[in-house]
Amino acid sequence: GQQVMQIPQYQHVQEGEDFTTYCNSSTTLSNIQWYKQRPGGHPVFLIQLVKSGEVKKQKRLTFQFGEAKKNSSLHITATQTTDVGTYFCAPITGTASKLTFGTGTRLQVTL
Amino acid sequence: NAGVTQTPKFRVLKTGQSMTLLCAQDMNHEYMYWYRQDPGMGLRLIHYSVGEGTTAKGEVPDGYNVSRLKKQNFLLGLESAAPSQTSVYFCASSTRAGSYEQYFGPGTRLTVT
Numbered sequence: 515g516q517q518v519m520q521i522p523q524y525q526h527v528q529e530g531e532d533f534t535t536y537c538n539s540s541t542t543l544s545n546i547q548w549y550k551q552r553p554g555g556h557p558v559f560l561i562q563l564v565k566s567g568e569v570k571k572q573k574r575l576t577f578q579f580g581e582a583k584k585n586s587s588l589h590i591t592a593t594q595t596t597d598v599g600t601y602f603c604a605p606i607t608g609t610a611s612k613l614t615f616g617t618g619t620r621l622q623v624t625l
Numbered sequence: 626n627a628g629v630t631q632t633p634k635f636r637v638l639k640t641g642q643s644m645t646l647l648c649a650q651d652m653n654h655e656y657m658y659w660y661r662q663d664p665g666m667g668l669r670l671i672h673y674s675v676g677e678g679t680t681a682k683g684e685v686p687d688g689y690n691v692s693r694l695k696k697q698n699f700l701l702g703l704e705s706a707a708p709s710q711t712s713v714y715f716c717a718s719s720t721r722a723g724s725y726e727q728y729f730g731p732g733t734r735l736t737v738t
Contacts, residue, residue, distance in 0.1 A: 557668065557717075559727065559728070562726065602667055602668070610656050611719050611727070612670060613668075614684075615660075618667050
């Protein structure tokens with residue numbers, strides 16, 4: 515089955531520093547979603563990318579979809595403690611909008 | 626709007642016992658999903674449903690059964706629990722059109738001893 519790898523697995527930053535997580539697939543993706551899961555919580559949808567080279571911004575978060583549609587990234591500018599959590603990329607695979615979740619990147623932010 | 630709810634929130638089972646996890650959504654979504662999440666890992670799809678009366682296997686279906694008798698409910702059954710089924714179980718739903726984002730329930734933490 516399709517595998518989606520994310521790097522890094524874990525990152526610890528000081529508040530105010532930037533953070534980036536990368537999502538890589540061995541196959542071309544039709545689209546990709548990003549989710550955030552707070553510690554002890556459930557995944558919450560952030561965004562969906564569909565077009566090659568697409569860039570979308572949500573306040574301090576910038577999402578990119580690679581030109582070849584095999585990779586994606588999430589960049590957070592000036593992290594805050596509220597950004598703590600695990601970020602997952604998840605391409606839609608097959609029918610019924612099924613998602614294949616990446617391995618996730620856990621972000622820890624300290625003051 | 627409650628969104629997606631799951632019952633129970635926590636459960637401890639002994640090996641060989643059975644149980645049913647209930648998922649309910651009030652958003653009139655066609656698609657529903659059951660995932661499991663093991664410590665430090667992503668979510669893996671167990672079973673899913675594209676509509677009332679239909680179910681299909683996901684990535685890790687062995688040891689689980691599901692039913693969707695009503696559009697708003699999706700049940701996950703464990704007939705004979707095993708320690709390997711210790712996990713957090715999440716239910717999700719999505720609509721057939723639009724952004725296809727999935728809405729997740731709060732999860733059920735299951736421990737099998």
